[in-house]
Amino acid sequence: MDESTPGALAPSTPQYTPLEFTGDGWAYFRIWVVNVALSVLTLGIYSAWAKVRMNRYFYGHTQLAGASFEYLAEPMAILKGRIIAVLALVLYSAVTQSPTLWALIPPVLFMLALPWLVNRSLAFRLSNTRYRNVRFSFTGSYGPGFKVHVLWLLAAGLTLGVLLPLALQRQQRFVVEHTRYGLSEFSSELAGGAFYAPALQSLGIFLGAGALSALLPAVAPLALALGGLMAYAHFSAQSLNRVLGASQLGDHRFEGRLETLPWAWVLISNAVLVALSLGLAIPWARIRAARYRLSHVGLWIEGDLETFLAAEVAQSSALGEELGEAFDLDIGL
Amino acid sequence: MTARVRGQLYGVSGSRSVTAWLDREGDTLRWCDEAGQALAVAPLDACEVSEGPGGAAAFVTLPHGQRFETREGAALLALGAGAGGFRRAWVSRLEGHGGAVVLAVLVTALLLYAGVRFAVPAMAAEVAEAVPPSVAQGMDRAVLRGFDEGVLAPSRLALADRERVEALLAPLIPGVPSHVRPALAFRDGGEAVGANAFALPGGHIVVTDAIVELLTDAELQAVLAHELSHGAARHSLRRGLQFSGLAVLWSWVTGDLGALLTILPVTLLEMSYARDFEFEADAQAVERLVGIGRDPEALAQALGRLSPAGTEKASSGYLSTHPPTAERLSALAAAVERVRGWEENL
Structure with missing residues (x-):
């Protein structure tokens, strides 16, 4: 505790409180391997229960100011979503393989469904997250979602990526501004140009690696792989910092303190560990990544977190999230 | 209490x-x-x-x-x-039980191994077999279009040279399954592709100008026999299917994981499948060559000429779609021995 903790009458000074992650590699390994084995033995059916269990492990080991998060999703809801998602994926690939114009229908449908998918996915995840007996929720609707997830992305494509950082900024702002904790809304002041500096720096890192591999062809694959990972680590760390730094819940400000090099080290060493261990090190890789990411994210708590009010939360289906995963969408922060 | x-x-x-x-x-x-x-x-x-x-x-x-x-x-x-x-x-009791955890590791490893070794290749072969010729040829056209916009340029070979190569391929075609339609596609690969030949899903064999100029007729025919074997067994179609199968299997077992952690092991495994296909195509090429009365040693000579001794990186084993040439040569010698053995017994 800070020694200058103010008295009752003095204006309170906010306290920076990072998330705390207490997960441990061995404990998670046991859970992971037992649940993976059960999933494989049941030809994937158990994977819905496995997902809930592993998420409960991560949520229940994540604390903010002494209270833990709780993952509430029902395995049956996930299983139903998963079955439909797999059928949709099979149908999608079968029809897109056809040499006729029919092949164009699924991508167009997918594009139209994308905003719905993202919204439902976020709604499912957030409404199944509880903290201090108050649930989160997501209130984004189709129209604004279509604007940020389809129109802005098309604009980014048409300008050969020049508008991509702006499109990403619009998406992140949309997500934050439609997230609620109980009755309280999140707000975002993320500026339009917030992602340009990290994007250009990452591009620079990647081009540097490209130049190095052109000069020294012997190390080209290594330089490109490391350069790509570094560029990714830089952008993901810095953009997360910016999103969080611009986000607020009530009077409480968020702050991200991720740094490029340590985060890149976690990602690179994880990739090597997983490859060398033929996948056995996946639990440790996940724990290390979660520990770094979570412990470098925090909240400037103004007073305390005792005054949030709960809201009635409608139960949402898992279909959006499972479809999003089947089609490999990377949704959320 | x-x-x-x-x-x-x-x-x-x-x-x-x-x-x-x-x-x-x-x-x-x-x-x-x-x-x-x-x-x-x-x-x-x-x-x-x-x-x-x-x-x-x-x-x-x-x-x-x-x-x-x-x-x-x-x-x-x-x-x-x-x-x-x-x-x-x-499930919490299982997780807390040391023996159950060890058993889970073994069961997962065994099933994964069986999946990678047998199930994925078998299913890919099954599906590849069911792809109609028109679809496979449509894929050929798409792939060629992609290449033509990128690394490949129109061939500069004279008509007589092309006809000579066509004539080398023709006697090898009988015996190829009827749903595979072998056809040559001549292209100039420039520096980037060099002397090379490769088989596409529907039966097209891309032949670069450089390989036609580099190899003797006998060697070129041996290379065509090798590529034809890839096409006849639909190897490139199966490679694509195996890659998808592996990706599904891997992401299914590991749960959602960053794209990089998925791509790396899947790519390594896929490369090992690809190396198996090379050995298979080599062995079948030997049979095809012997079948039409040609000397199968020509394939070994072609390989030797395409990658002269000492030019390969020592570490290329696990990171390559092709086995090291020395390994292929010794497997080839064994295949030649075997086929000659049959001949003598007949």
């Missing part, structure tokens, strides 16, 4: 909490504050517990929606144990 369990007790309507100690009297659970003042009381069988896997926070939901959160999950389960009380999930 079991120990009291410490945690936070939350009200129904919001995030307000008090530190509470949970105790049990018969079939009743009782929460008290630090001073021993009662905060809440509920019958044990009306409370729902959500145990925290692996030491994660555990939660008790009270009948009216109040919630108790504790880090002392093991003590909570011990306190609520008994008829009508809290029960530990069976």
Whole structure:
């Protein structure tokens, strides 16, 4: 505790409180391997229960100011979503393989469904997250979602990526501004140009690696792989910092303190560990990544977190999230 | 007498909490504050517990929606144990059992191995076999279009040279399954592609100008026999299917994981499949060559000429779609021996 903790009458000074992650590699390994084995033995059916269990492990080991998060999703809801998602994926690939114009229908449908998918996915995840007996929720609707997830992305494509950082900024702002904790809304002041500096720096890192591999062809694959990972680590760390730094819940400000090099080290060493261990090190890789990411994210708590009010939360289906995963969408922060 | 369990007790309507100690009297659970003042009381069988896997926070939901959160999950389960009380999930028992964990590792490894070694290749072969020729040829056109916009340029070979190569291919075609339509596609690969030949899914064989100029007729025919074997067995179609199969298997076993962690092992495994296909195509090429009365040694000579000794990187083993030339040469020699053995026995 800070020694200058103010008295009752003095204006309170906010306290920076990072998330705390207490997960441990061995404990998670046991859970992971037992649940993976059960999933494989049941030809994937158990994977819905496995997902809930592993998420409960991560949520229940994540604390903010002494209270833990709780993952509430029902395995049956996930299983139903998963079955439909797999059928949709099979149908999608079968029809897109056809040499006729029919092949164009699924991508167009997918594009139209994308905003719905993202919204439902976020709604499912957030409404199944509880903290201090108050649930989160997501209130984004189709129209604004279509604007940020389809129109802005098309604009980014048409300008050969020049508008991509702006499109990403619009998406992140949309997500934050439609997230609620109980009755309280999140707000975002993320500026339009917030992602340009990290994007250009990452591009620079990647081009540097490209130049190095052109000069020294012997190390080209290594330089490109490391350069790509570094560029990714830089952008993901810095953009997360910016999103969080611009986000607020009530009077409480968020702050991200991720740094490029340590985060890149976690990602690179994880990739090597997983490859060398033929996948056995996946639990440790996940724990290390979660520990770094979570412990470098925090909240400037103004007073305390005792005054949030709960809201009635409608139960949402898992279909959006499972479809999003089947089609490999990377949704959320 | 079991120990009291410490945690936070939350009200129904919001995030307000008090530190509470949970105790049990018969079939009743009782929460008290630090001073021993009662905060809440509920019958044990009306409370729902959500145990925290692996030491994660555990939660008790009270009948009216109040919630108790504790880090002392093991003590909570011990306190609520008994008829009508809290029960530990069976999966949690498995996770806590050393033998079950070891068994889970073995079962997963065994099933994964079986999947990678047998199921994925067998299913890919099955599906590849079912792809209609028109679809496979459509893929050829798409691939060629892609190449033509990128690394490949129109061939500069004279018509006579092309006809010479066509004539080398023609005697090899009988015996190729009818749904594969072999056809040559001449292209100039420039520096980037060099002297090379490759088979596409529908039966097209791309031949670069450089390889036609580099190899003798006998060697070129041996290379065509090799590529034709790839096409006849639909190797490139199967490679694509195997890659998807592996990606599905891997992401299914590992759960959602960053794209990089998925692509790396899947790519390594796919390369090992590709190397198997090279050996298979070499062996079949030998049979085809012997079948039309040609000397199969020409394939070894062609390989030697396409990658002269010492030009390969020593480490290329696991990171290549093609086995090291020396390994291919010795496998080839064995295949030649074998086929000659059959010939003599006939």
